[in-house]
Amino acid sequence: MLKKITLPVPRHLKKFLEGEYGVTPKGVIHVEKWSEVGRLIHLASRVVPFPIKAEKPSGTTVTISYYCREKAYDVPPEKLKELVLQLEEIFRRSLIFEVRKVHELTGQQYGRFVTDFLDRYGIVADEDIEWQTVRKVYRDYLDRINKQNQKIYA
Structure with a gap:
């Protein structure tokens, strides 16, 4: 199942990720599970038995798509800030x-x-x-x- 995650990032980080991983015509960055960002997303994900309404990020955002076999396995909203910090470290x-x-x-x-x-x-x-x-x-x-x-x- 193809999932998407939208992260609020600084402009330089958006350009870096788009340059490093490529961007689709729709403006989405697709990462594989074996890539560094894919592993980060997988490690930050957890089983979410009920849908969680995520806040709409403002400012510069990047949308990352990735494959996940389980429908209820998602990145919780409280982990998004830490994920952005790890992307900055990359x-x-x-x-x-x-x-x-x-x-x-x-x-x-x-x-x-x-x-x-x-x-x-x-x-x-x-x-x-x-x-x-x-x-x-x-x-x-x-x-x-x-x-x-x-x-x-x-």
Whole structure:
């Protein structure tokens, strides 16, 4: 059975998910159960013996469709916020991995690589998300790694 879930997400996250998983002509992102987002949805789902009226999300939303064999197995409305937070973590991790692989090879300033990551998904800096905030995600990662290395070599 094909099910749909609508999540309120920031604009940059919507563009990232659409770029990563593709979008149907109706504007729906379809994920398979074995994908990372599919596994997240499956883990957040539970048996719901009676229908729950979900609130209509406002602002920027993304609709994700997925297959589920059981009709009464659904994502409860109280889990939607945590699901969006996990999707944001996927965005951050993808940013770090992509920027890190180029930054470690070239050793140049990483700001250009952050911009390339945003451009690849059509995310407009300072419009969809603040550029300094995205840059800080990678800078915090570098600080965390440097602290770990100092402990190892100290």
